[in-house]
Amino acid sequence: MNHDRIKEKLNILADAAKYDVSCSSSGSDRKNKNKGLGNASGTGICHTYTPDGRCVSLLKILLTNHCIFDCAYCVTRKSNDIKRAAFKVQEVVDLTMNFYRRNYIEGLFLSSGIFKSADYTMERLVAVAKKLREEENFNGYIHLKSIPGASDELMREAGLYADRLSVNIEIPTAEGLKKLAPDKNRADFLKPMAKVRNEIIQYKEEKKIIKSTPTYAPAGQSTQMIVGASGENDMQIMYTSDYFYKKYQLRRVYYSGYVPISNDSRLPAIGTEVPMLRENRLYQTDWLLRFYGFDVKEILNDQHKNLDLDVDPKLGWALRNMDQFPVDINTADKRMLARVPGLGLRSVNKIIRARRFRKLNWEHLKKIGVALNRARYFMTCDSPLFESRDLAPDRIKSLIKQNSKSKYSKHLGKQLSLFE
Amino acid sequence: MHALVYDGSFEGFLCAVYRCYADKVGDPDIQPVQRHQVNLFDSHTEVLTDQDTAKRVWAGIQKHTRGMESRRLYMAWLSEASGSENTIYRAMRYILQGGKGAGSDFSHPDVLAVSKLWKSVSRERHRMTAFVRFKLTKDDIYFANVAPDFNVLPVISKHFSDRYADQRWIIYDLVRKYGLHYDLKKVETITLQFDDDFDPWETSPEIFDEAEIRFQDLWKNYFQSTNITERINTSLHVKHVPRRYWKYLSEKQALR
Numbered sequence A: 001m002n003h004d005r006i007k008e009k010l011n012i013l014a015d016a017a018k019y020d021v022s023c024s025s026s027g028s029d030r031k032n033k034n035k036g037l038g039n040a041s042g043t044g045i046c047h048t049y050t051p052d053g054r055c056v057s058l059l060k061i062l063l064t065n066h067c068i069f070d071c072a073y074c075v076t077r078k079s080n081d082i083k084r085a086a087f088k089v090q091e092v093v094d095l096t097m098n099f100y101r102r103n104y105i106e107g108l109f110l111s112s113g114i115f116k117s118a119d120y121t122m123e124r125l126v127a128v129a130k131k132l133r134e135e136e137n138f139n140g141y142i143h144l145k146s147i148p149g150a151s152d153e154l155m156r157e158a159g160l161y162a163d164r165l166s167v168n169i170e171i172p173t174a175e176g177l178k179k180l181a182p183d184k185n186r187a188d189f190l191k192p193m194a195k196v197r198n199e200i201i202q203y204k205e206e207k208k209i210i211k212s213t214p215t216y217a218p219a220g221q222s223t224q225m226i227v228g229a230s231g232e233n234d235m236q237i238m239y240t241s242d243y244f245y246k247k248y249q250l251r252r253v254y255y256s257g258y259v260p261i262s263n264d265s266r267l268p269a270i271g272t273e274v275p276m277l278r279e280n281r282l283y284q285t286d287w288l289l290r291f292y293g294f295d296v297k298e299i300l301n302d303q304h305k306n307l308d309l310d311v312d313p314k315l316g317w318a319l320r321n322m323d324q325f326p327v328d329i330n331t332a333d334k335r336m337l338a339r340v341p342g343l344g345l346r347s348v349n350k351i352i353r354a355r356r357f358r359k360l361n362w363e364h365l366k367k368i369g370v371a372l373n374r375a376r377y378f379m380t381c382d383s384p385l386f387e388s389r390d391l392a393p394d395r396i397k398s399l400i401k402q403n404s405k406s407k408y409s410k411h412l413g414k415q416l417s418l419f420e
Numbered sequence B: 001m002h003a004l005v006y007d008g009s010f011e012g013f014l015c016a017v018y019r020c021y022a023d024k025v026g027d028p029d030i031q032p033v034q035r036h037q038v039n040l041f042d043s044h045t046e047v048l049t050d051q052d053t054a055k056r057v058w059a060g061i062q063k064h065t066r067g068m069e070s071r072r073l074y075m076a077w078l079s080e081a082s083g084s085e086n087t088i089y090r091a092m093r094y095i096l097q098g099g100k101g102a103g104s105d106f107s108h109p110d111v112l113a114v115s116k117l118w119k120s121v122s123r124e125r126h127r128m129t130a131f132v133r134f135k136l137t138k139d140d141i142y143f144a145n146v147a148p149d150f151n152v153l154p155v156i157s158k159h160f161s162d163r164y165a166d167q168r169w170i171i172y173d174l175v176r177k178y179g180l181h182y183d184l185k186k187v188e189t190i191t192l193q194f195d196d197d198f199d200p201w202e203t204s205p206e207i208f209d210e211a212e213i214r215f216q217d218l219w220k221n222y223f224q225s226t227n228i229t230e231r232i233n234t235s236l237h238v239k240h241v242p243r244r245y246w247k248y249l250s251e252k253q254a255l256r
Helices: A003-017 A089-101 A118-135 A152-161 A174-180 A186-209 A234-248 A276-290 A313-320 A345-354 A362-368 A372-378 A393-402 A409-417 B010-022 B051-063 B069-077 B084-098 B109-131 B153-163 B210-225 B234-240 B243-248
Strands: A058-062 A107-111 A141-145 A164-166 A221-227 A252-257 B003-006 B030-032 B044-046 B142-146 B169-173 B178-182 B187-190
Touching: A003 A058, A003 A089, A003 B210, A058 A089, A089 A107, A089 A118, A089 B210, A107 A118, A118 A141, A118 A152, A141 A152, A152 A164, A152 A186, A186 A221, A186 A234, A221 A234, A221 A276, A234 A252, A234 A276, A252 A276, A276 A313, A313 A393, A345 A362, A362 A372, A362 B109, A372 A393, B003 B010, B010 B030, B010 B051, B010 B069, B010 B084, B030 B084, B051 B069, B051 B084, B069 B084, B069 B109, B084 B109, B109 B153, B109 B243, B153 B169, B153 B178, B153 B187
Parallel strands: A058 A107, A107 A141, A141 A164, A164 A221, A221 A252, B003 B030, B003 B044, B142 B169
Antiparallel strands: B169 B178, B178 B187
């Protein structure tokens, strides 16, 4: 192995892969078989964090950044004048094994530019995973990219080796995709996604009957959307997410604030700020849908097409629905507790277990870790001291903001001044 | 105050619990021998460790707890925090008297305090599963130093032996001066003697395999290339990787 050459390839192909934000290694419970190497940890482990604050859990690289497509938002697009490189299958296997043995990573996330054809590319990705599983007895986490347009047969094989498969839809709307990636069409993305979904369902059914049925993509499927590249609003983004969660049973949808990489007039110019606050609000909304029992229509609808930037989406929803509050912490059901701003699911579970023993007051809630600064306007507990003023939503909002410091205050100042 | 001094083992602690419980002590002073300072004017009793008694106490605790509750007690004990034994004892007493579910009564001050200790230890445990960096020695052993805030080796042992079943490895706690050694069959506790001039965080070419430096170099390069400079967020970075762990991490050492 020529060290300098490998190093150069690694730098090029890691740099090109970094815009894929998924680095999750959770959701799989693959065991270490026959005293081989590795297992999946269930909850996932972040082995380090880059200076941008993102988790590094997997060796995330492209097999190659040669690509026949010319998608405007992508750094690897055909017309972009950049250094190209390609790993050999064995080189990726060696890097993965050696990084894994040193406890640097949970496994491999392998994606690729599309060279020659979709199937030719997918075949190479599958070959890496197969070699790791069958020749190296590697049981760590493998995330493979589903190449749009890949055949059903290859997708079936991919899922037998990989823990997770993902295909990035990138642009939330079909019109946006037409504008920015004219050679791609949506049906090509959806085909492998549908195939994998069907296989997952089928393997699960068979496993119920025959225990020895192999697992198929145990950590499921995910996708990613770029935020702020094609002028879409939050409602379009989250309705698309909701559709994919329901229709394709995705485990995760990732939101990636667009990092300008091109002078293309169809896109935000180089130097435009990455919309990190907006990205954060979308993730918060995603959590409300997946864990807090909200329906997307409650948070985003025709009256309210974009999320508030200055408050989180749960607080925003509560302020628009004051008729549902206050909630009595000692009697409310779990669903309603989870809707109180300032109560996370951990607090909700602690409250439910603790209130069996005694009625909870402010002191208990504070110690449990409830953000009373927000919660107190929306709840009552075992205390005569509660918010008795009939405050208007705007007044509550400003009281809460007075008493809290947002880590985004810098961004907020800038973004809000636009409207002044 | 009359102190009960135990030998520093978890079994020893359980025997101290047994003594206090039998004597109906509400507010004891239980100390491990390594933290006990002999004071001329205070009296103390040494608790003898008896494995059977320890087993009985633990079985009793398990009968009265569910799910994570007994593990929380054990991991809180690993915090080695001053006075933590007394808190854990009071929580155990409440659990034994309070019936099922009392171990999750987070409105009880001692149960909540145990939960907080557990959370700290648990976070450190998780960090060690993440931040351990093995370095391959010339003897074909993957070696790692750690200096954890709490005594977490007992609770990471299984994680590493399950995962790295086909390679020999050592994880050594420099603070508590003992380590885990996996020999492809089982994990054993070991102690090592280091030379005075030995720098445990350095990768000396005399001790380590020549490929080791190359893979550290590749890893550092990867770490740099996978970063998005437009999104730099140092405060978030430091929150996730506090500075005291940087010495563990080859990727945080300067690029050659």
